[in-house]
Amino acid sequence: MTQSFEGKTITCRAAVAWEAAKPLTIEEIQVEPPRAGEVRVKVTHSSICHSDAYTLSGKDYAYRFPMILGHETSGIVESVGEGVTKVKPGDRVIPLYMAECGMCPLCLSGKTNLCGALLKTQAMGIMPDGSSRFSCRGETIYHFMGISGFSEYTVLSQFSVSKVDDDAPLDKVCLIGCCIPTGYGAATRIANVKKGSSCAIFGCGALGLSVIQGAKAAGAGKIIAVDINSAKFDQAKHFGATHCVNPLETPDVKIEQVLKELTDGGLDYTFDTSGGNIEVMKSALEALNNDDSTCVIISLADAGNVLSTNTTSLVGRKLTGCAFGGVKGSELNDYVKLYKEDKLLIDEYITKNINIDEINDGFDDLKHGRSVREVIFM
Incomplete structure (x- = not known):
């Protein structure tokens, strides 16, 4: 059971991003303690994601410095504010950067996970009441993606936590907070990959590997x-x-043409996870066949870059x-169960475990x- 500091301000360690493009x-x-509708979580593990690096670079103009990054996270509820019904102290949780209130028009539509x-407020780095729960040396520190997992303790809206099984291995399931459902769901939900179909995944990082997992689970016949x-x-x-396929090995032939030759005219599904390169996105689209095929763009392009194509x-x-990946927070425990049943790979993503003092080295490795x-052991 996590120690409770209910109603008290906690002093703890965190990796603070004071300004863009500088080390944490x-x-x-x-x-601070959680207010009404909020949850304070003892963070146990956080992994370093490209979205953290992207924001730290200063290319994402939505967030404000200084902030505490981190969103692929797991932990244990330490205390809750007034009116919280989703979780209780002691619950194991995966924080959600994609909130789920269950009451707004989007949640009730049944058409989206948005x-x-x-x-x-989330993109502004503040809680729903317009304030922050973090400070350092008297200065306000802003939240990131509603989570801020690079802190030993964090405060979230109750709509930004998903309860998981009591025996969920927190050092593994933190990856279910972002990369695994995003890629896996892109294949199984967004594209709805059909059995026997052909797929190409541009980029073999964590997101790409997750798409590959999802495509395999969906029964795709050719996964490139x-x-x-x-x-x-x-x-x-x-x-x-x-x-x-490595495009550098055929420099005189466009990658979309290479893929079309491999698939007798083009792919049924393509996925861009390459990191925001507009030209790669165009190649993913052009590599499709013309038989009701689908290209899913998962990467984020740098601010100001525009994807354009001939109609x-x-x-x-x-x-x-x-x-x-079209996944709702309330569905994350399904992924935990798949992992426990040996139907979902997680361990294979983890290159190594580090502590918070090694976080800048971790960003450099990525x-x-x-x-x-x-994975950072907090």
Whole structure:
């Protein structure tokens, strides 16, 4: 049972991003008690995701510095505020960057996993009442994606936590907070991959591996991993890829043409997880066949970059985006159960475990492709 500091401000350690494109610094911060509708969580584990690095770079203009990054996280509820009904102290939880209130028009529509409850405040780095629960040396520290997992304690809306089984291994299931459902769901839900179909996944990082897992689970017949780093292909095959293609090995032939030759005219489904390269996104679209095929864009392009295409490229094809793989927070424990039943790979994503003092090295490893995921033991 996690120690309770109910009603008290907690002083703990956190990795603070004081400004863009600068290393994080380990600081003692103050974490206020949860207010009405809020939950304070003892963070046990957080992994480093490309979205954290993207925001730290300063390319994502939505968030405010100084902030505490981290969103692929797991932990245990320490205390709850007035009116909280979703969880109780002692519950194991996965924080949600895609909230689920269950009451707003979006939640009630049955058409989307998007939720409108926190849209106005989450991107501003504040809680629903317009304030922050973090401070350091008297200065306000802002929240990130409604989570801020690079802190030993954090405060979230009750709509931003998903309860999981009491025996869920928190050092593994933190990855269910982002990369696994996003990629797996992109294949099984957003694209709705059909048995025997052909798929190409651009990028073999954590998201790409998750798409490969999802495509395999859906019964795809041909799963092509595309990456400019051939060292990633053994792992891609372990996750379910049937073919691997490195575009650098055929510099005089466009990758979409290579893929069309491999699939007798084009793919049924393509997925871009490459990290926001507009040209790669275009290649993913152009590699499709014209028989009601689908391209799913999962990557985020840098602010100001625009994906454009000739409208004839859309004939017989669908181009769509993806938010958390179409998965709702209340469904995350299904992924926990799949893992416990040996039907979902998680351990294989984790390159190594680190502590919070090594976090900047972890960001550097991710940047240079030395890791898929590094899990921070908080």
